[in-house]
Amino acid sequence: MKNKFSIGQMSKLHNTSIKTLRYYDEIDLFKPNEVDPETGYRYYSVEQFKLLDIINYLKALGVPLKEIKKQTSNRDMDDFIGTLHTHKQTIEEKMQELEIAKKKLEIRIEELESLKKIEQIGIPFIKEIEERTIIQLRESIQSLYDLELSLRKLNRQFHDFASIFIGKVGLTLSVHRFERNCFYEYDSIFLLLEEVEKWKVVQDGDLVTTLPKGAYACVYFRGVHETAPEYVALLHRYIMENELEPMGDFIIRTIVDQFISHNEDEFLMEIQIPIAMPGTKKREKH
Structure with a gap:
């Protein structure tokens, strides 16, 4: 035995x-x-x-x-070596994916931590923003139903980028719609790509585009999409009063909502719109 x-x-x-x-x-x-x-x-x-x-x-x-x-x-020794090589490549790919996920989490944590310290709520201001790559789906969005269906479309087509939605989803509202008082009919939905995701982007028609670098009029506010129109109006008044020129659509982004916090005092949204400062165009001609 x-x-x-x-x-x-x-x-x-x-x-x-x-x-x-x-x-x-x-x-x-x-x-x-x-x-x-x-x-x-x-x-x-x-x-x-x-x-x-x-x-x-x-x-x-x-x-x-x-x-x-x-x-x-x-x-077979050659098969054994091949098996190890194949699995080594698999591990390297997983490590790369984990590193991207880690960086995305670090960015989100840093942003949320910094936003907890914001005191300039409901007060328009101007800031310079670097170019941002987005995946944009242009279609009319008039309700939460439309929004979620459009978001699922982006998710299906670009599932590699959709693992962390928090703070990355935005809507656009054209100045033309605003001036016609179409506050609740958005022109598009977009997903903001992190810097670490850009290498994975495959150009796909008009879906992959950019938000240009430049000056943006911005405002943070506590609320949800239903309260966004009054702050769009506030930001528009600020632009007119300061003789600024809108150079694109209003960008409306939810940063903190009921899925992150039960405390409505912590809800946070941001509206941005690219602008030309007074005299900018004139200077460019010279």
Whole structure:
């Protein structure tokens, strides 16, 4: 009985659960050397130890059981090296994806932490903003129903970028619609891409575009989309009173809503609109 090990003994010797050993048997990956025909007990031999070591080694590296079975069946050195190379590439791709996810989370944490300190709520101001890459779907959005359906369209087509929506979704409202008092009919929905995502962008017609670098009139406010029109109007008055010229659409972005905080005093939205400062065009001509 020196070279006869029960499944329980194999489990303890190799730190592999009995359930796992039984599963390996079922899928013909690692079968017992002997099965008692009367009791059904499984017995293994010392010659099988190395094979189980290799299986556990490859499994610890994350190699799928299907590939492990292929390797242990063929036992070809070139195949073994190829399996390791393939899995190394898989790991590198996963590491890259995790690094992108980490950076996206860091950006979101930094933004939310900084926004907790904002005191200039409901007061328009001007700031310079760098160019931003967005995925934009141009269609009329008149309700929450329309908004969610449009968002799902973006999600289906660009699911690689949609893993973290918080603070990245925005709507646009043209100055033309505003002047016609069409406050609740938006022109498009967009998803703001982080810097770390841009390398993955595949140009797809008009969907991938940019928000240009330049001066933007902005205002933060506490509320939801239903309260946005009054702040769009506030920002428009600010632009007119300061002799600024709108150079694009109003951009309305939800940063903190009921899905992040139950406290309505913490809700936060931002409206931006690109502008030309007084005399800008005249200076450009010279």
